Amino acid sequence: MAHYITTDCTGCTACVKVCPVQCITGDRRQLHVIDSSICIDCHACSYVCPEDAIEDQFGNRLSRIPGRSNWPKPVVDPDSCTGCNFCVDICPFDCLALTGDEFNGLAELVDPKSCVGCRLCEGVCAKGAIVVVTPDKIKTAFVA
Numbered sequence: 001m002a003h004y005i006t007t008d009c010t011g012c013t014a015c016v017k018v019c020p021v022q023c024i025t026g027d028r029r030q031l032h033v034i035d036s037s038i039c040i041d042c043h044a045c046s047y048v049c050p051e052d053a054i055e056d057q058f059g060n061r062l063s064r065i066p067g068r069s070n071w072p073k074p075v076v077d078p079d080s081c082t083g084c085n086f087c088v089d090i091c092p093f094d095c096l097a098l099t100g101d102e103f104n105g106l107a108e109l110v111d112p113k114s115c116v117g118c119r120l121c122e123g124v125c126a127k128g129a130i131v132v133v134t135p136d137k138i139k140t141a142f143v144a
Contacts, residue, residue, distance in 0.1 A: 002036030003045060003062070008053035015045035015054070020092040020118040042118035047071050072117035072132045074109055075141040080129035081106045087121035087130055096121055 002023075005015070011029040016022075023039045026032030034045070046054035046062030054062045065071055074087075074096065083105035088096045095115040098105035107130065109115060119132045131141050 002039035002041065002057060003034050003043070004036075004055045004057075005032050005034055005045075006053045006055055006061075007031060008051045009049075010051055010053075012050060014048040014050065018044045018048050018116045020044060020116060020120060040118065040120065042116070042120075044071075044116035044118055047116070068113055068115075070135060071115070072119075072134050073112055073115050073138070074117075074121050074130050074132050075138055076107045076109070077129045077131075077142045078106050079142075080127045082127055082129070083107070084126070086124045086126070090120045090124045092118070092120065 009031045011026055011032060013028055015032060016024045016026070020042060021038050021040055023035040024032055024045060025035070043062060047065045049064055052061050052063055056062060083098055085098055087107050088098055093114040093116065095109055095111045096107050097110045099108045100106055117132050122130045122132045133141050
């Protein structure tokens, strides 16, 4: 379920810088390519693409989301988090950390500006204690 870069790509390299799994290659000012065997379908590349040159697997253009504060971010449910540290270990941008003491630690987003909303933390959480949502859904992320 990989994304694709269209011929509208100008080679600005913005997508390369935000890709959490380094699946995008290409020279500056040249068409870039996404390695579909590595892509995790996180959309981070489309959030920064100034040309809207990213398509999903169905050919839908994915639009840029200006300003990282508008990108999806992880929300942790303190009632479900066990402090296992898996989310902290998998985060490629060191955005998450365990807070609290050694036996009562909880995952917390400590660097929201670095977070690209890649959902790796959400995928590794066996307890379902992390969801990655857009800012308008943060308050209702764990409301039944």
